Amino acid sequence: MVSNRLNAIKKFFHKHKRLPSYSEMLKLFNLSSKNAVFKIVQKLIELNFLKKESHKLAPTSKFFALPLVGLVKAGFPILAEENRDYLTLDEYLIGDPQSSFLLKVSGDSLIGLGIFDGDLVIIDKKDQATSGDVVLAQIDREWTLKILKKDGVKAYLEAANPKYPPFYPVQELEIFGVVKAVIRKFN
Amino acid sequence: MVSNRLNAIKKFFHKHKRLPSYSEMLKLFNLSSKNAVFKIVQKLIELNFLKKESHKLAPTSKFFALPLVGLVKAGFPILAEENRDYLTLDEYLIGDPQSSFLLKVSGDSLIGLGIFDGDLVIIDKKDQATSGDVVLAQIDREWTLKILKKDGVKAYLEAANPKYPPFYPVQELEIFGVVKAVIRKFN
DNA sequence: TGACAAAGTGAACGAAGGTTTACTATACTG
DNA sequence: CAGTATAGTAAACCTTCGTTCACTTTGTCA
Numbered sequence: 287m288v289s290n291r292l293n294a295i296k297k298f299f300h301k302h303k304r305l306p307s308y309s310e311m312l313k314l315f316n317l318s319s320k321n322a323v324f325k326i327v328q329k330l331i332e333l334n335f336l337k338k339e340s341h342k343l344a345p346t347s348k349f350f351a352l353p354l355v356g357l358v359k360a361g362f363p364i365l366a367e368e369n370r371d372y373l374t375l376d377e378y379l380i381g382d383p384q385s386s387f388l389l390k391v392s393g394d395s396l397i398g399l400g401i402f403d404g405d406l407v408i409i410d411k412k413d414q415a416t417s418g419d420v421v422l423a424q425i426d427r428e429w430t431l432k433i434l435k436k437d438g439v440k441a442y443l444e445a446a447n448p449k450y451p452p453f454y455p456v457q458e459l460e461i462f463g464v465v466k467a468v469i470r471k472f473n
Numbered sequence: 474m475v476s477n478r479l480n481a482i483k484k485f486f487h488k489h490k491r492l493p494s495y496s497e498m499l500k501l502f503n504l505s506s507k508n509a510v511f512k513i514v515q516k517l518i519e520l521n522f523l524k525k526e527s528h529k530l531a532p533t534s535k536f537f538a539l540p541l542v543g544l545v546k547a548g549f550p551i552l553a554e555e556n557r558d559y560l561t562l563d564e565y566l567i568g569d570p571q572s573s574f575l576l577k578v579s580g581d582s583l584i585g586l587g588i589f590d591g592d593l594v595i596i597d598k599k600d601q602a603t604s605g606d607v608v609l610a611q612i613d614r615e616w617t618l619k620i621l622k623k624d625g626v627k628a629y630l631e632a633a634n635p636k637y638p639p640f641y642p643v644q645e646l647e648i649f650g651v652v653k654a655v656i657r658k659f660n
Numbered sequence: 661t662g663a664c665a666a667a668g669t670g671a672a673c674g675a676a677g678g679t680t681t682a683c684t685a686t687a688c689t690g
Numbered sequence: 691c692a693g694t695a696t697a698g699t700a701a702a703c704c705t706t707c708g709t710t711c712a713c714t715t716t717g718t719c720a
Contacts, residue, residue: 293571300570304491304531308708319669324709326667341676341708344491352567354575354593373575373593375562379658380539383487384480388541388560400587400657406541406560420659470587471566471654472607495678506699511679513697528678528706 291315291326292335296349305336305343350374379467385411386466389422391431396420398446399433405470407431409463420465425455434461478502478513479522483536492523492530537561566654572598573653576609578618583607585633586620592657594618596650607652612642621648 294314298306306314311323327343330336335349351372380386391405399420401407407420415421417436422429425443432443432453443453481501485493493501498510514530517523522536538559567573578592586607588594594607602608604623609616612630619630619640630640 296570302526302531303533303536304529307529307706309706317668319671320708321670321710322668327708338708339489342491342494343708344489346490349490350563352570352573352575352595354577356577356579375566375656376537379562379656383483383539386539388539390541390543392543397587400584400589400592402587405587408539465659467656467658469562469566469654469656472652494676496676504698506701507678508680508700509698514678525678530678 288326288329288333292330295330295336299345299349305345347374347377348372350376379408379469381410381466387411387463389431393431395430395432395445395447395450398448399468401431401446401465401468402470405468407465408467408469410466411463413461415461415464421461422463422465424458424460424462425453426457426459431465475513475516475520479517482517482523486532486536492532534561534564535559537563566595566656568597568653574598574650576618580618582617582619582632582634582637585635586655588618588633588652588655589657592655594652595654595656597653598650600648602648602651608648609650609652611645611647611649612640613644613646618652 291314295306295311298310298314308320308323308327311326312318312320315323315326317323327336331338334346337344337346351374354371354373387409389407389409391401391407392403394403396402401420409422415434417434419434420431421434421443422431423434423443424430425432430443430453432445435442435444435452440454441459442455443459445452478501482493482498485497485501495507495510495514498513499505499507502510502513504510514523518525521533524531524533538561541558541560574596576594576596578588578594579590581590583589588607596609602621604621606621607618608621608630609618610621610630611617612619617630617640619632622629622631622639627641628646629642630646632639
């Protein structure tokens with residue numbers, strides 16, 4: 287079975303953060319000829335789990351991706367191997383790694399958007415945003431995470447919690463980044 | 474500057490899903506001696522961005538990680554280079570890639586937990602769960618995503634939305650997986 | 661059962677890999 | 691400005707890499 291071999295490679299990658307060489311796959315697969323490995327790799331390339339550029343092996347996106355399914359009441363769609371979508375979290379969530387960072391949310395001012403205390407938020411560093419964006423901003427020298435609203439020329443911040451009133455900047459409102467995604471881990 | 478070199482390597486990795494070889498780094502850095510590359514790599518290993526095992530180069534977790542900051546009202550903590558935490562999303566979110574998959578949530582039955590329609594949920598495949606877990610389950614042959622409750626011996630499902638009553642299984646309740654995390658992307 | 665494809669063995673090969681050594685140019689520092 | 695660390699050049703080295711070839715074993719199915 288070729289998928290066992292793929293899993294072994296995935297495990298190796300998970301542990302070492304790189305693909306095994308052919309010699310290492312020999313041990314991994316309990317084989318004794320590099321040619322056997324060569325043929326297996328060839329097959330994995332055909333299946334689009336691996337790729338090669340000028341004799342250098344690399345994983346594809348499919349290699350990392352998790353199956354993505356939708357919930358239909360009738361049947362459990364993951365059972366059907368075909369028609370599956372695949373998604374890599376890092377690729378899905380992070381546009382430019384250079385300008386992204388994570389922020390741990392504190393407070394309940396955004397519960398209306400499903401952003402709770404302790405959640406992790408992915409922020410894209412930039413100083414421009416459009417009305418409705420959740421922004422990391424400095425309002426009158428205080429840092430906060432709120433919804434940006436532009437009312438004509440005036441910009442102000444709003445919570446997603448009826449407990450809090452809108453925040454109008456007395457002096458300045460500087461935007462530092464825009465929230466791209468929320469992540470909450472259970473347990 | 475060594476961080477420029479690191480960024481070039483990161484870009485290369487992003488594009489090719491593997492590290493460049495020394496010869497490729499030559500072009501990447503516009504150098505003409507492999508020894509120069511050798512020394513740069515040595516430095517990146519000391520800084521713990523790369524590592525080597527039996528002459529094979531590999532990235533470390535730090536290589537992939539995003540800076541993680543907390544929000545303190547006084548100052549903006551990301552400005553301080555030290556005391557930073559780093560986090561890799563894939564590692565953080567996914568325990569065992571083999572038994573994980575993604576599910577697109579439909580419906581509003583879990584809004585109380587901040588799980589909205591259209592959110593992505595990471596599910597760990599297993600048939601056991603403890604009371605309070607959000608589970609993907611089949612109740613009387615219908616698939617659903619709900620909170621598992623164990624009342625003594627009896628198990629039933631509960632929504633996180635006052636609109637819905639608890640669901641007591643008439644015949645059977647089979648657990649398929651447990652929700653490990655929620656992801657919501659904006660825009 | 662016999663034929664044929666699939667999977668594996670073993671050895672040989674050139675190319676490319678990372679490493680080392682010795683030397684030069686550039687930049688910093690007291 | 692002399693002295694010294696830092697960054698880069700150039701060439702040679704052996705190891706390991708991925709590939710190929712010819713052959714054998716195993717499995718499948720008509």
